[in-house]
Amino acid sequence: MMISGAEIVIRCLQEEKVEYVFGYPGGSVLHIYDALFKQDQVKHILVRHEQAAVHAADAFSRSSQRVGVALVTSGPGVTNTVTGIATAYMDSIPMVVICGQVPTQYIGQDAFQECDTVGITRPCVKHNFLVKDVKDLALTIKKAFHIAATGRPGPVVVDVPKDITAQMCEFDYPKTVQMRSYNPVVKGHLGQIKKAVQILQEAKRPIIYTGGGVILSDAAEKLTQLARKLNFPVTNTLMGLGGYPATDRQFVGMLGMHGTFEANNAMHYADVILAIGARFDDRVIGNPDHFGSEKRRVIHIDIDPSSISKRVKVDVPIVGNVTDVLDEILKLLDGGFKTDPEVADWWKQIDEWRGRDSLRYKQGEHIMPQYVVEKLYEVTGGDAFITSDVGQHQMFAAQYYKFDKPRRWINSGGLGTMGVGLPYGMGVLLANPGAQVACVTGEGSIQMCIQEMSTCKQYELPVKIINLNNGMLGMVRQWQEMFYSKRYSQSYVTSLPDFVKLAEAYGHVGMRIEKPEDVEPALRKAFTEHKNDLVFMDFIIDPGANVFPMVAAGKGLTEMILAEDL
Amino acid sequence: MRHIISILIENESGALSRVAGLFSARGYNIDTLTVAPTEDPSLSRMTILTRGSDEVLEQITKQLNKLVDVVKVVDLSEAAHVERELMLIKVRATGKDREEMKRMADIFRGRIIDVTESTYVIELTGASSKLDSFIAALDAGLILETVRTGVCGIGRGDRILKV
Ligand SMILES: Cc1ncc(C[n+]2csc(CCOP(=O)(O)OP(=O)(O)O)c2C)c(N)n1
Ligand SMILES: [Mg+2]
Numbered sequence: 141m142m143i144s145g146a147e148i149v150i151r152c153l154q155e156e157k158v159e160y161v162f163g164y165p166g167g168s169v170l171h172i173y174d175a176l177f178k179q180d181q182v183k184h185i186l187v188r189h190e191q192a193a194v195h196a197a198d199a200f201s202r203s204s205q206r207v208g209v210a211l212v213t214s215g216p217g218v219t220n221t222v223t224g225i226a227t228a229y230m231d232s233i234p235m236v237v238i239c240g241q242v243p244t245q246y247i248g249q250d251a252f253q254e255c256d257t258v259g260i261t262r263p264c265v266k267h268n269f270l271v272k273d274v275k276d277l278a279l280t281i282k283k284a285f286h287i288a289a290t291g292r293p294g295p296v297v298v299d300v301p302k303d304i305t306a307q308m309c310e311f312d313y314p315k316t317v318q319m320r321s322y323n324p325v326v327k328g329h330l331g332q333i334k335k336a337v338q339i340l341q342e343a344k345r346p347i348i349y350t351g352g353g354v355i356l357s358d359a360a361e362k363l364t365q366l367a368r369k370l371n372f373p374v375t376n377t378l379m380g381l382g383g384y385p386a387t388d389r390q391f392v393g394m395l396g397m398h399g400t401f402e403a404n405n406a407m408h409y410a411d412v413i414l415a416i417g418a419r420f421d422d423r424v425i426g427n428p429d430h431f432g433s434e435k436r437r438v439i440h441i442d443i444d445p446s447s448i449s450k451r452v453k454v455d456v457p458i459v460g461n462v463t464d465v466l467d468e469i470l471k472l473l474d475g476g477f478k479t480d481p482e483v484a485d486w487w488k489q490i491d492e493w494r495g496r497d498s499l500r501y502k503q504g505e506h507i508m509p510q511y512v513v514e515k516l517y518e519v520t521g522g523d524a525f526i527t528s529d530v531g532q533h534q535m536f537a538a539q540y541y542k543f544d545k546p547r548r549w550i551n552s553g554g555l556g557t558m559g560v561g562l563p564y565g566m567g568v569l570l571a572n573p574g575a576q577v578a579c580v581t582g583e584g585s586i587q588m589c590i591q592e593m594s595t596c597k598q599y600e601l602p603v604k605i606i607n608l609n610n611g612m613l614g615m616v617r618q619w620q621e622m623f624y625s626k627r628y629s630q631s632y633v634t635s636l637p638d639f640v641k642l643a644e645a646y647g648h649v650g651m652r653i654e655k656p657e658d659v660e661p662a663l664r665k666a667f668t669e670h671k672n673d674l675v676f677m678d679f680i681i682d683p684g685a686n687v688f689p690m691v692a693a694g695k696g697l698t699e700m701i702l703a704e705d706l
Numbered sequence: 707m708r709h710i711i712s713i714l715i716e717n718e719s720g721a722l723s724r725v726a727g728l729f730s731a732r733g734y735n736i737d738t739l740t741v742a743p744t745e746d747p748s749l750s751r752m753t754i755l756t757r758g759s760d761e762v763l764e765q766i767t768k769q770l771n772k773l774v775d776v777v778k779v780v781d782l783s784e785a786a787h788v789e790r791e792l793m794l795i796k797v798r799a800t801g802k803d804r805e806e807m808k809r810m811a812d813i814f815r816g817r818i819i820d821v822t823e824s825t826y827v828i829e830l831t832g833a834s835s836k837l838d839s840f841i842a843a844l845d846a847g848l849i850l851e852t853v854r855t856g857v858c859g860i861g862r863g864d865r866i867l868k869v
Pocket of ligand 1: 534581583615
């Protein structure tokens with residue numbers, strides 16, 4: 141039977157078992173929206189800005205094992221998605237973005253709402269396609285899902301001209317795709333894995349350093365088994381939080397610019413680093429020359445060969461899917477493995493570093509942001525999904541909410557995009573209905589996608605917005621305080637709206653919390669009495685609170701500024 | 707170090723901009739780039755002359771391999787290979803210079819492929835260094851126009867780049 145291109149798009153989504161599409165209609169996608177209207181298997185979430193559609197689809201992926209999907213119109217619809225696509229790309233999040241395009245014969249003529257979608261998105265997608273023939277449409281969408289979710293995942297854009305959505309064609313959804321140019325490696329090289337196990341056996345001051353790759357590969361359980369067997373300390377990157385249970389004794393905390401004293405020291409002084417699905421990012425290792433000054437051996441497991449030996453020279457590269465490689469390592473360990481007895485001394489050293497208690501902070505008359513996150517952890521039983529924006533509040537959430545499970549910490553690590561928090565909350569709730577979801581944000585970031593409170597009303601998405609309101613672009617202010625002699629250039633947010641009234645205007649519940657003793661009761665109220673409401677909790681916090689420890693730009697990992705130094 | 711990278715890539719529209727975009731986004735340099743379909747019209751072969759340390763070259767090949775459309779990548783200069791470049795050069799050929807130009811073209815085994823009363827177009831192929839020497843050997847004031855294809859190369863003997 142012949143069906144239209146628009147119907148083919150929807151049928152493909154049905155075949156992919158897509159439950160939700162996040163989108164916004166417009167001229168070039170009218171046929172697709174019409175096809176959407178005529179069925180009810182694929183549900184549509186109408187956002188208030190295309191950027192939010194992409195962020196929500198991204199969080200849908202991050203918080204589940206499914207691929208998020210966004211649908212937007214040509215021109216401004218597409219340009220509005222770019223921040224969201226780049227955000228997903230930097231964190232390797234699988235996602236498919238379907239964009240309308242002007243009719244084929246108008247392309248290149250500066251037609252109304254035309255833009256070079258493939259050109260604009262090329263540097264921030266894993267791959268993109270412009271469909272030129274309705275006969276290629278189904279296969280292209282199949283390829284898009286395949287490419288997005290396999291290998292090192294990432295966003296894929298499919299640009300569909302309007303005339304193609306009107307043309308008629310037989311629908312035949314391919315079961316599999318073969319691409320001679322795209323065959324990601326899965327299994328690691330056994331010889332390399334054996335070499336790695338030998339080195340692990342010899343390690344005296346080992347560390348397991350893991351990143352987002354563990355989460356994306358659903359390898360958290362395997363990682364835990366491995367770490368327990370080895371009795372090695374584990375540190376996570378910002379993207380890797382939840383990959384290893386944070387409440388476990390072997391966990392030394394997050395590392396990097398705002399990592400713990402013990403994590404950064406253990407990383408720096410380790411004689412063997414087992415890096416898993418992490419990429420030695422500049423925010424993680426600090427000054428590369430300082431980091432390179434220690435002699436050590438590095439084993440690096442990653443699905444992307446280009447992440448290996450990019451910033452730090454690696455001795456044993458293992459290219460493969462993290463879960464598969466960890467599986468092989470575990471098998472080899474079963475053949476008899478002894479952790480070096482000197483590792484016991486290493487643990488003593490680590491416990492001494494731990495004794496510095498680098499996340500300690502002083503309570504004052506104002507609410508401290510750290511305290512809010514600690515209470516949030518208690519009230520939610522440590523089991524909530526926490527989305528975040530970008531700034532001090534993000535670091536406080538990462539440091540003080542102890543993530544025991546993967547896919548619970550949802551934030552923009554690579555691109556550092558302010559504004560993701562609220563749409564991330566929407567995506568998480570749709571992928572995990574009934575879950576407790578809190579968006580830890582700041583008064584700067586929340587205003588970048590605040591219009592989504594309206595979407596939350598329409599679809600009854602009870603995100604708890606934890607606004608750590610310091611009246612400042614706090615992270616900017618912190619740098620200005622420390623490195624620009626307190627010249628607070630444009631980091632002061634004046635004329636803030638009354639967030640309580642604003643929440644109420646959108647039909648939600650608003651609360652303002654100004655005293656430390658009110659923090660816990662307010663949170664309890666929000667998560668019990670207002671379980672099913674979106675609650676905007678405006679916490680008026682100490683405007684001077686800073687994030688510590690801190691490795692300043694250009695400094696080495698061990699050259700941390702601690703709160704106690706000040 | 708000078709390297710010649712050969713790439714087999716799906717002959718899709720936009721393939722060239724993916725490769726060129728990668729080089730500019732990551733700050734790799736392109737000295738020359740040539741591209742044309744192969745005997746199998748669904749594949750293009752691209753040759754890029756670039757420069758960089760071993761680490762940079764390792765990243766270039768890894769990043770190229772990551773492009774979804776790229777089928778194969780080799781660094782030709784890692785082993786025995788032959789390379790050629792084609793140049794067309796238009797020179798002033800009047801008076802005593804006319805004879806001199808003909809002589810220079812012969813010495814460099816070039817061919818004169820267009821003749822007017824006052825100009826020659828000379829075709830020259832060879833290693834890039836030979837083309838450079840030819841230009842250097844001419845009186846700069848007599849060169850009207852040059853166009854070069856950029857390097858293309860192929861492995862020697864059994865070294866074959868195919869899918
Ligand atoms: C879209 C975007 N613009 C600018 C920045 C730079 N930036 C990083 S943190 C920050 C301040 C964030 O302020 P707020 O949301 O109030 O959080 P706080 O640091 O005060 O907790 C800014 C401007 C960014 N990360 N993203
Ligand atoms: Mg703020």
